[in-house]
Protein backbone atom coordinates (compact mmCIF):
# COMPACT_ATOMS: atom_id res chain seq x y z
CA UNK A 1 0.00 0.00 0.00
CA UNK A 2 1.29 3.54 -0.76
CA UNK A 3 2.11 5.64 2.28
CA UNK A 4 -0.69 7.81 3.68
CA UNK A 5 -1.00 11.51 2.87
CA UNK A 6 -1.85 13.97 5.60
CA UNK A 7 -4.28 16.79 4.87
CA UNK A 8 -3.77 19.62 7.35
CA UNK A 9 -7.15 21.31 7.79
CA UNK A 10 -7.48 24.85 9.05
CA UNK A 11 -9.96 27.35 7.59
CA UNK A 12 -10.80 25.08 4.65
CA UNK A 13 -13.40 22.78 6.13
CA UNK A 14 -14.96 21.42 2.94
CA UNK A 15 -14.76 18.40 0.62
CA UNK A 16 -15.40 20.10 -2.75
CA UNK A 17 -12.96 22.55 -4.34
CA UNK A 18 -10.47 21.54 -1.65
CA UNK A 19 -7.23 21.17 -3.65
CA UNK A 20 -5.18 19.85 -0.72
CA UNK A 21 -7.67 17.05 -0.12
CA UNK A 22 -8.00 16.40 -3.84
CA UNK A 23 -4.24 16.06 -4.38
CA UNK A 24 -3.81 13.88 -1.29
CA UNK A 25 -6.66 11.58 -2.33
CA UNK A 26 -5.04 11.03 -5.71
CA UNK A 27 -1.68 10.19 -4.12
CA UNK A 28 -2.75 7.60 -1.52
CA UNK A 29 -4.75 6.93 1.63
CA UNK A 30 -5.77 10.18 3.33
CA UNK A 31 -5.50 11.26 6.96
CA UNK A 32 -7.32 14.58 7.49
CA UNK A 33 -5.92 16.27 10.62
CA UNK A 34 -7.12 19.31 12.54
CA UNK A 35 -4.88 20.68 15.29
CA UNK A 36 -6.29 23.08 17.87
CA UNK A 37 -3.25 25.27 18.48
CA UNK A 38 -4.28 27.90 21.01
CA UNK A 39 -0.80 29.34 21.55
CA UNK A 40 0.33 29.97 17.98
CA UNK A 41 -1.86 33.01 17.40
CA UNK A 42 -1.21 34.71 20.77
CA UNK A 43 -3.80 37.48 21.23
CA UNK A 44 -5.59 36.18 18.13
CA UNK A 45 -6.34 32.72 19.47
CA UNK A 46 -9.94 31.92 18.50
CA UNK A 47 -12.55 33.90 20.40
CA UNK A 48 -15.77 32.52 21.85
CA UNK A 49 -17.95 32.81 18.74
CA UNK A 50 -15.23 31.35 16.50
CA UNK A 51 -14.85 28.38 18.82
CA UNK A 52 -18.61 27.79 18.65
CA UNK A 53 -18.51 27.80 14.85
CA UNK A 54 -15.38 25.67 14.71
CA UNK A 55 -17.02 22.95 16.84
CA UNK A 56 -20.00 22.68 14.54
CA UNK A 57 -17.98 22.96 11.36
CA UNK A 58 -15.62 20.16 12.42
CA UNK A 59 -18.62 18.06 13.44
CA UNK A 60 -20.26 18.64 10.08
CA UNK A 61 -17.12 17.85 8.07
CA UNK A 62 -16.48 14.81 10.28
CA UNK A 63 -19.98 13.53 9.44
CA UNK A 64 -19.41 14.10 5.71
CA UNK A 65 -16.11 12.24 5.90
CA UNK A 66 -17.74 9.42 7.87
CA UNK A 67 -20.21 8.96 5.00
CA UNK A 68 -17.10 8.50 2.82
CA UNK A 69 -15.69 6.01 5.40
CA UNK A 70 -13.10 8.52 6.53
CA UNK A 71 -12.67 10.78 9.56
CA UNK A 72 -10.77 13.76 10.98
CA UNK A 73 -7.92 13.13 13.41
CA UNK A 74 -8.15 15.80 16.10
CA UNK A 75 -5.09 16.87 18.03
CA UNK A 76 -4.38 19.70 20.41
CA UNK A 77 -1.06 21.55 20.94
CA UNK A 78 1.67 23.00 18.76
CA UNK A 79 0.43 22.42 15.21
CA UNK A 80 3.85 21.58 13.77
CA UNK A 81 4.75 19.13 16.54
CA UNK A 82 1.37 17.43 16.38
CA UNK A 83 1.43 17.08 12.59
CA UNK A 84 4.92 15.60 12.70
CA UNK A 85 3.80 13.17 15.41
CA UNK A 86 0.80 12.05 13.35
CA UNK A 87 3.05 11.68 10.30
CA UNK A 88 5.47 9.53 12.27
CA UNK A 89 2.73 7.35 13.80
CA UNK A 90 1.10 6.85 10.40
CA UNK A 91 4.28 6.52 8.33
CA UNK A 92 3.26 9.51 6.22
CA UNK A 93 5.94 11.46 4.40
CA UNK A 94 3.90 14.28 2.89
CA UNK A 95 1.51 16.88 4.25
CA UNK A 96 -0.94 18.67 1.96
CA UNK A 97 -2.49 21.96 3.04
CA UNK A 98 -4.20 25.00 1.62
CA UNK A 99 -1.91 28.00 2.05
CA UNK A 100 -2.92 30.38 4.85
CA UNK A 101 -1.60 33.91 5.34
CA UNK A 102 -2.11 34.75 9.01
CA UNK A 103 1.39 35.45 10.36
CA UNK A 104 1.28 32.51 12.79
CA UNK A 105 0.29 30.09 10.02
CA UNK A 106 3.03 31.38 7.76
CA UNK A 107 5.52 30.69 10.56
CA UNK A 108 4.10 27.19 11.08
CA UNK A 109 4.24 26.49 7.33
CA UNK A 110 7.92 27.56 7.34
CA UNK A 111 8.76 25.31 10.29
CA UNK A 112 6.95 22.31 8.80
CA UNK A 113 8.77 22.69 5.50
CA UNK A 114 12.08 22.23 7.32
CA UNK A 115 11.02 18.81 8.62
CA UNK A 116 8.76 17.13 6.07
CA UNK A 117 7.55 17.44 2.50
CA UNK A 118 4.83 20.11 2.61
CA UNK A 119 2.66 20.55 -0.48
CA UNK A 120 0.88 23.89 -0.23
CA UNK A 121 -2.11 24.55 -2.49
CA UNK A 122 -4.05 27.73 -3.29
CA UNK A 123 -7.79 27.73 -2.96
CA UNK A 124 -9.16 30.03 -0.26
CA UNK A 125 -8.95 33.23 -2.33
CA UNK A 126 -9.88 34.34 -5.84
CA UNK A 127 -6.15 34.64 -6.51
CA UNK A 128 -3.20 34.02 -4.19
CA UNK A 129 -2.13 37.26 -2.45
CA UNK A 130 0.72 38.89 -4.37
CA UNK A 131 -0.43 37.33 -7.66
CA UNK A 132 -1.51 40.69 -9.10
CA UNK A 133 1.19 43.37 -9.05
CA UNK A 134 1.73 46.96 -10.07
CA UNK A 135 3.64 47.89 -13.23
CA UNK A 136 6.75 48.15 -11.03
CA UNK A 137 6.29 44.53 -9.94
CA UNK A 138 5.35 45.36 -6.34
CA UNK A 139 2.18 44.18 -4.60
CA UNK A 140 -0.68 46.68 -4.54
CA UNK A 141 -1.28 48.68 -1.40
CA UNK A 142 -4.48 50.48 -2.41
CA UNK A 143 -7.80 48.69 -2.95
CA UNK A 144 -9.08 50.33 -6.18
CA UNK A 145 -6.10 49.53 -8.46
CA UNK A 146 -5.80 46.12 -6.79
CA UNK A 147 -9.44 45.41 -7.54
CA UNK A 148 -9.19 46.55 -11.18
CA UNK A 149 -6.13 44.44 -11.77
CA UNK A 150 -7.65 41.37 -10.10
CA UNK A 151 -10.83 41.74 -12.15
CA UNK A 152 -8.69 41.45 -15.30
CA UNK A 153 -7.79 37.92 -14.17
CA UNK A 154 -11.33 36.82 -13.41
CA UNK A 155 -13.12 34.44 -13.48
CA UNK A 156 -11.13 32.32 -11.05
CA UNK A 157 -10.24 28.72 -11.93
CA UNK A 158 -13.17 26.33 -12.22
CA UNK A 159 -13.95 24.76 -8.84
CA UNK A 160 -12.75 21.18 -8.37
CA UNK A 161 -15.17 18.37 -7.53
CA UNK A 162 -14.96 16.31 -4.37
CA UNK A 163 -12.35 13.55 -4.69
CA UNK A 164 -13.91 10.42 -6.20
CA UNK A 165 -12.41 8.20 -3.54
CA UNK A 166 -10.98 9.04 -0.16
CA UNK A 167 -9.16 5.89 0.94
CA UNK A 168 -8.41 5.23 4.58
CA UNK A 169 -5.04 4.29 6.05
CA UNK A 170 -4.61 0.71 7.37
CA UNK A 171 -4.61 2.08 10.89
CA UNK A 172 -5.99 5.44 12.10
CA UNK A 173 -3.78 7.49 14.42
CA UNK A 174 -5.36 8.26 17.80
CA UNK A 175 -7.74 11.25 17.82
CA UNK A 176 -9.05 13.51 20.59
CA UNK A 177 -12.80 13.68 21.03
CA UNK A 178 -14.30 16.96 19.79
CA UNK A 179 -16.48 17.28 22.90
CA UNK A 180 -13.40 17.11 25.12
CA UNK A 181 -12.13 20.33 23.53
CA UNK A 182 -15.05 22.16 25.15
CA UNK A 183 -15.38 24.68 22.34
CA UNK A 184 -19.06 25.26 23.16
CA UNK A 185 -20.04 27.54 26.04
CA UNK A 186 -21.79 25.87 28.96
CA UNK A 187 -21.84 28.06 32.04
CA UNK A 188 -23.42 30.28 30.92
CA UNK A 189 -24.55 29.01 27.53
CA UNK A 190 -24.56 32.35 25.70
CA UNK A 191 -24.86 30.78 22.25
CA UNK A 192 -28.69 30.44 22.07
CA UNK A 193 -29.08 33.36 19.63
CA UNK A 194 -26.17 32.17 17.49
CA UNK A 195 -27.64 28.65 17.30
CA UNK A 196 -30.96 30.04 16.14
CA UNK A 197 -29.40 32.33 13.54
CA UNK A 198 -26.94 30.00 11.78
CA UNK A 199 -26.64 26.64 10.13
CA UNK A 200 -23.03 25.54 9.95
CA UNK A 201 -21.11 23.42 7.46
CA UNK A 202 -20.51 22.85 3.77
CA UNK A 203 -24.08 21.81 2.92
CA UNK A 204 -25.51 24.82 4.75
CA UNK A 205 -23.10 27.12 2.89
CA UNK A 206 -24.29 25.79 -0.47
CA UNK A 207 -27.94 26.08 0.54
CA UNK A 208 -27.37 29.72 1.46
CA UNK A 209 -25.55 30.31 -1.84
CA UNK A 210 -28.48 28.77 -3.75
CA UNK A 211 -30.88 31.20 -2.04
CA UNK A 212 -28.50 34.08 -2.67
CA UNK A 213 -28.43 33.35 -6.41
CA UNK A 214 -32.02 34.63 -6.54
CA UNK A 215 -31.28 37.67 -4.38
CA UNK A 216 -27.94 39.01 -5.62
CA UNK A 217 -29.56 41.16 -8.32
CA UNK A 218 -30.95 43.45 -5.56
CA UNK A 219 -27.66 43.66 -3.67
CA UNK A 220 -26.70 47.15 -4.80
CA UNK A 221 -29.86 48.69 -3.33
CA UNK A 222 -30.45 46.41 -0.37
CA UNK A 223 -26.97 45.91 1.09
CA UNK A 224 -26.92 49.20 2.99
CA UNK A 225 -30.29 48.73 4.69
CA UNK A 226 -29.92 47.02 8.06
CA UNK A 227 -33.67 46.33 8.31
CA UNK A 228 -33.57 44.28 5.09
CA UNK A 229 -31.95 40.87 4.70
CA UNK A 230 -30.00 42.23 1.72
CA UNK A 231 -26.52 40.70 1.89
CA UNK A 232 -25.36 37.13 1.35
CA UNK A 233 -24.43 36.23 4.95
CA UNK A 234 -21.83 33.95 3.47
CA UNK A 235 -19.00 35.54 5.49
CA UNK A 236 -18.59 32.81 8.14
CA UNK A 237 -18.89 30.08 5.52
CA UNK A 238 -16.19 31.79 3.45
CA UNK A 239 -14.04 32.47 6.48
CA UNK A 240 -14.08 28.85 7.65
CA UNK A 241 -13.64 27.64 4.09
CA UNK A 242 -16.90 25.71 4.02
CA UNK A 243 -17.31 27.20 0.57
CA UNK A 244 -14.63 28.68 -1.68
CA UNK A 245 -14.79 32.12 -3.30
CA UNK A 246 -14.35 30.41 -6.70
CA UNK A 247 -17.51 28.38 -6.05
CA UNK A 248 -19.37 31.56 -5.12
CA UNK A 249 -18.03 33.43 -8.15
CA UNK A 250 -18.93 30.73 -10.65
CA UNK A 251 -22.42 30.24 -9.18
CA UNK A 252 -23.24 33.95 -9.52
CA UNK A 253 -21.20 35.05 -12.51
CA UNK A 254 -23.97 34.34 -15.02
CA UNK A 255 -26.26 36.72 -13.12
CA UNK A 256 -24.84 39.84 -14.70
CA UNK A 257 -26.11 43.19 -13.60
CA UNK A 258 -25.32 45.88 -11.11
CA UNK A 259 -26.06 43.69 -8.07
CA UNK A 260 -23.50 41.10 -9.10
CA UNK A 261 -20.89 43.71 -10.09
CA UNK A 262 -21.06 45.36 -6.69
CA UNK A 263 -21.08 41.98 -4.95
CA UNK A 264 -17.96 40.87 -6.86
CA UNK A 265 -16.12 43.95 -5.56
CA UNK A 266 -16.98 42.99 -1.98
CA UNK A 267 -15.57 39.52 -2.55
CA UNK A 268 -12.43 41.24 -3.83
CA UNK A 269 -12.17 43.19 -0.54
CA UNK A 270 -11.70 39.80 1.10
CA UNK A 271 -8.74 39.06 -1.18
CA UNK A 272 -7.41 42.58 -0.66
CA UNK A 273 -7.31 42.09 3.11
CA UNK A 274 -5.07 39.04 2.74
CA UNK A 275 -2.89 41.00 0.35
CA UNK A 276 -2.46 43.63 3.10
CA UNK A 277 -1.58 41.21 5.91
CA UNK A 278 0.93 39.50 3.68
CA UNK A 279 2.75 42.81 3.31
CA UNK A 280 2.21 43.95 6.90
CA UNK A 281 1.75 40.94 9.19
CA UNK A 282 0.99 43.00 12.34
CA UNK A 283 -1.72 44.98 10.56
CA UNK A 284 -4.50 43.77 12.87
CA UNK A 285 -2.54 44.82 15.94
CA UNK A 286 -1.06 48.25 15.31
CA UNK A 287 -1.84 51.35 13.28
CA UNK A 288 -0.18 51.39 9.89
CA UNK A 289 0.22 55.17 9.96
CA UNK A 290 2.32 56.84 12.64
CA UNK A 291 1.15 59.67 14.83
CA UNK A 292 -2.30 58.41 15.83
CA UNK A 293 -1.50 56.94 19.23
CA UNK A 294 -2.04 60.27 21.04
CA UNK A 295 -5.54 60.76 19.63
CA UNK A 296 -7.11 57.98 21.64
CA UNK A 297 -7.82 58.30 25.32
CA UNK A 298 -5.24 56.15 27.03
CA UNK A 299 -5.40 54.49 30.48
CA UNK A 300 -1.58 54.85 30.66
CA UNK A 301 -2.05 58.62 30.57
CA UNK A 302 -4.69 58.52 33.28
CA UNK A 303 -7.78 58.45 31.04
CA UNK A 304 -10.62 56.22 32.17
CA UNK A 305 -12.04 54.29 29.24
CA UNK A 306 -13.27 51.04 30.84
CA UNK A 307 -16.83 52.23 31.49
CA UNK A 308 -17.27 53.73 28.02
CA UNK A 309 -15.83 50.64 26.38
CA UNK A 310 -18.24 48.46 28.34
CA UNK A 311 -21.24 50.61 27.42
CA UNK A 312 -20.28 50.23 23.74
CA UNK A 313 -19.76 46.47 24.06
CA UNK A 314 -23.12 45.99 25.78
CA UNK A 315 -25.10 48.23 23.46
CA UNK A 316 -25.87 50.89 26.07
CA UNK A 317 -24.51 54.04 24.42
CA UNK A 318 -27.89 55.75 24.01
CA UNK A 319 -27.48 55.80 20.21
CA UNK A 320 -30.11 53.29 19.00
CA UNK A 321 -28.34 52.33 15.76
CA UNK A 322 -25.05 51.71 17.60
CA UNK A 323 -26.75 49.74 20.35
CA UNK A 324 -28.79 47.67 17.88
CA UNK A 325 -25.57 46.72 16.09
CA UNK A 326 -23.67 45.81 19.24
CA UNK A 327 -26.57 43.72 20.48
CA UNK A 328 -26.98 42.04 17.10
CA UNK A 329 -23.30 41.12 17.34
CA UNK A 330 -23.70 39.68 20.83
CA UNK A 331 -26.87 37.77 20.02
CA UNK A 332 -26.06 36.39 16.58
CA UNK A 333 -22.26 36.53 16.20
CA UNK A 334 -22.66 38.74 13.11
CA UNK A 335 -23.37 42.37 12.35
CA UNK A 336 -24.62 44.13 9.24
CA UNK A 337 -21.74 45.71 7.30
CA UNK A 338 -23.00 49.31 7.39
CA UNK A 339 -23.64 48.99 11.10
CA UNK A 340 -20.13 47.55 11.59
CA UNK A 341 -18.85 50.80 10.09
CA UNK A 342 -21.12 52.94 12.27
CA UNK A 343 -20.30 51.13 15.53
CA UNK A 344 -16.57 51.08 14.76
CA UNK A 345 -16.51 54.76 13.90
CA UNK A 346 -18.46 55.53 17.09
CA UNK A 347 -15.86 53.75 19.23
CA UNK A 348 -12.81 55.41 17.71
CA UNK A 349 -14.18 58.87 17.00
CA UNK A 350 -17.11 59.54 19.36
CA UNK A 351 -15.58 57.71 22.31
CA UNK A 352 -11.92 58.29 21.31
CA UNK A 353 -10.99 54.71 22.15
CA UNK A 354 -8.12 53.02 20.31
CA UNK A 355 -9.43 50.82 17.48
CA UNK A 356 -7.48 47.79 18.75
CA UNK A 357 -9.98 47.49 21.65
CA UNK A 358 -12.78 47.27 19.09
CA UNK A 359 -10.87 44.84 16.91
CA UNK A 360 -10.43 42.54 19.90
CA UNK A 361 -14.13 42.70 20.83
CA UNK A 362 -15.16 41.88 17.29
CA UNK A 363 -12.54 39.13 17.23
CA UNK A 364 -14.18 37.53 20.26
CA UNK A 365 -17.80 37.98 19.17
CA UNK A 366 -17.91 37.49 15.37
CA UNK A 367 -18.47 34.06 13.85
CA UNK A 368 -16.69 35.43 10.76
CA UNK A 369 -13.80 36.98 12.78
CA UNK A 370 -10.96 37.09 10.29
CA UNK A 371 -7.47 38.37 11.05
CA UNK A 372 -7.12 40.14 7.68
CA UNK A 373 -10.67 41.41 7.10
CA UNK A 374 -11.18 42.57 10.67
CA UNK A 375 -7.86 44.42 10.90
CA UNK A 376 -8.19 46.01 7.47
CA UNK A 377 -11.73 47.24 8.12
CA UNK A 378 -10.94 48.58 11.60
CA UNK A 379 -7.98 50.52 10.24
CA UNK A 380 -10.06 51.71 7.28
CA UNK A 381 -12.70 53.13 9.63
CA UNK A 382 -10.13 54.63 11.98
CA UNK A 383 -8.18 56.42 9.27
CA UNK A 384 -4.96 54.72 10.34
CA UNK A 385 -4.66 52.23 7.49
CA UNK A 386 -2.70 51.94 4.29
CA UNK A 387 -5.91 52.69 2.36
CA UNK A 388 -8.54 54.21 4.60
CA UNK A 389 -11.22 56.74 5.25
CA UNK A 390 -9.74 59.97 6.63
CA UNK A 391 -9.95 60.37 10.41
CA UNK A 392 -11.62 63.74 10.02
CA UNK A 393 -14.56 62.17 8.15
CA UNK A 394 -16.72 61.47 11.17
CA UNK A 395 -19.84 59.39 10.58
CA UNK A 396 -23.01 60.86 12.07
CA UNK A 397 -24.76 57.80 13.53
CA UNK A 398 -28.20 59.43 13.81
CA UNK A 399 -28.17 60.62 10.21
CA UNK A 400 -26.96 57.21 9.05
CA UNK A 401 -29.77 55.57 10.99
CA UNK A 402 -32.55 57.53 9.30
CA UNK A 403 -30.86 57.68 5.90
CA UNK A 404 -30.60 53.89 5.77
CA UNK A 405 -34.01 53.34 7.31
CA UNK A 406 -32.88 51.36 10.34
CA UNK A 407 -36.15 51.68 12.31
CA UNK A 408 -37.19 48.01 12.12
CA UNK A 409 -33.64 46.88 12.80
CA UNK A 410 -33.59 48.98 15.97
CA UNK A 411 -37.00 47.59 16.98
CA UNK A 412 -35.61 44.07 16.68
CA UNK A 413 -32.50 44.60 18.80
CA UNK A 414 -33.47 47.42 21.16
CA UNK A 415 -36.88 46.28 22.41
CA UNK A 416 -37.03 49.01 25.13
CA UNK A 417 -37.85 51.55 22.42
CA UNK A 418 -39.59 49.29 19.89
CA UNK A 419 -42.92 51.09 20.45
CA UNK A 420 -41.55 54.40 19.14
CA UNK A 421 -42.56 55.75 15.73
CA UNK A 422 -40.23 55.76 12.72
CA UNK A 423 -39.67 59.48 13.35
CA UNK A 424 -38.74 59.10 17.03
CA UNK A 425 -36.82 55.84 17.11
CA UNK A 426 -33.52 57.00 15.58
CA UNK A 427 -32.95 59.66 18.24
CA UNK A 428 -35.61 59.48 20.95
CA UNK A 429 -36.28 62.59 23.03
CA UNK A 430 -35.16 62.06 26.64
CA UNK A 431 -38.75 61.82 27.91
CA UNK A 432 -39.49 58.97 25.44
CA UNK A 433 -36.54 56.80 26.46
CA UNK A 434 -37.99 55.07 29.53
CA UNK A 435 -35.32 52.57 30.70
CA UNK A 436 -33.21 53.16 27.62
CA UNK A 437 -30.06 55.22 28.44
CA UNK A 438 -29.52 58.80 27.39
CA UNK A 439 -26.72 59.49 24.92
CA UNK A 440 -23.23 59.07 26.41
CA UNK A 441 -22.06 62.15 24.60
CA UNK A 442 -23.85 64.50 22.18
CA UNK A 443 -22.87 64.06 18.54
CA UNK A 444 -21.64 67.62 18.04
CA UNK A 445 -19.58 67.57 21.24
CA UNK A 446 -18.04 64.21 20.28
CA UNK A 447 -17.23 65.45 16.81
CA UNK A 448 -15.53 68.60 18.08
CA UNK A 449 -13.59 66.62 20.70
CA UNK A 450 -12.36 64.16 18.04
CA UNK A 451 -11.31 66.90 15.64
CA UNK A 452 -9.52 68.78 18.44
CA UNK A 453 -7.67 65.58 19.46
CA UNK A 454 -6.70 65.04 15.85
CA UNK A 455 -5.41 68.61 15.42
CA UNK A 456 -3.47 68.39 18.67
CA UNK A 457 -1.83 65.12 17.62
CA UNK A 458 -0.81 66.74 14.34
CA UNK A 459 0.69 69.79 16.10
CA UNK A 460 2.88 67.50 18.17
Ligand code: FAD
Nearest residue numbers: 231232233234235266267269270337340369370373374377
Ligand atom coordinates in the same frame (compact mmCIF):
# COMPACT_ATOMS: atom_id res chain seq x y z
P1 FAD B 1 -21.78 40.50 1.69
O1 FAD B 1 -22.12 41.94 1.65
O2 FAD B 1 -22.74 39.55 1.15
O3 FAD B 1 -20.37 40.36 0.96
C1 FAD B 1 -19.91 39.13 0.37
C2 FAD B 1 -18.62 38.68 0.95
O4 FAD B 1 -17.57 39.58 0.63
C3 FAD B 1 -18.63 38.59 2.45
O5 FAD B 1 -19.19 37.36 2.87
C4 FAD B 1 -17.16 38.74 2.80
O6 FAD B 1 -16.48 37.52 2.67
C5 FAD B 1 -16.67 39.68 1.72
N1 FAD B 1 -16.67 41.08 2.19
C6 FAD B 1 -17.70 41.95 2.12
N2 FAD B 1 -17.32 43.16 2.58
C7 FAD B 1 -16.04 43.04 2.96
C8 FAD B 1 -15.09 43.92 3.52
N3 FAD B 1 -15.38 45.21 3.77
N4 FAD B 1 -13.86 43.45 3.81
C9 FAD B 1 -13.53 42.16 3.57
N5 FAD B 1 -14.38 41.28 3.02
C10 FAD B 1 -15.62 41.70 2.72
N6 FAD B 1 -15.62 40.62 7.34
C11 FAD B 1 -15.20 39.39 7.68
O7 FAD B 1 -15.38 38.45 6.90
N7 FAD B 1 -14.56 39.16 8.88
C12 FAD B 1 -14.32 40.15 9.78
O8 FAD B 1 -13.72 39.90 10.83
C13 FAD B 1 -14.80 41.46 9.47
N8 FAD B 1 -14.64 42.48 10.36
C14 FAD B 1 -15.09 43.73 10.02
C15 FAD B 1 -14.89 44.78 10.92
C16 FAD B 1 -15.36 46.07 10.61
C17 FAD B 1 -15.10 47.21 11.59
C18 FAD B 1 -16.02 46.31 9.40
C19 FAD B 1 -16.52 47.69 9.05
C20 FAD B 1 -16.22 45.27 8.49
C21 FAD B 1 -15.75 43.98 8.78
N9 FAD B 1 -15.93 42.91 7.87
C22 FAD B 1 -15.45 41.66 8.21
C23 FAD B 1 -16.43 43.15 6.50
C24 FAD B 1 -17.95 43.01 6.29
O9 FAD B 1 -18.64 43.74 7.25
C25 FAD B 1 -18.40 41.55 6.34
O10 FAD B 1 -17.62 40.75 5.47
C26 FAD B 1 -19.86 41.44 5.86
O11 FAD B 1 -20.70 42.24 6.66
C27 FAD B 1 -20.30 39.99 5.95
O12 FAD B 1 -21.65 39.86 5.62
P2 FAD B 1 -22.09 39.19 4.24
O13 FAD B 1 -21.49 37.84 4.12
O14 FAD B 1 -23.56 39.28 4.17
O15 FAD B 1 -21.40 40.15 3.20
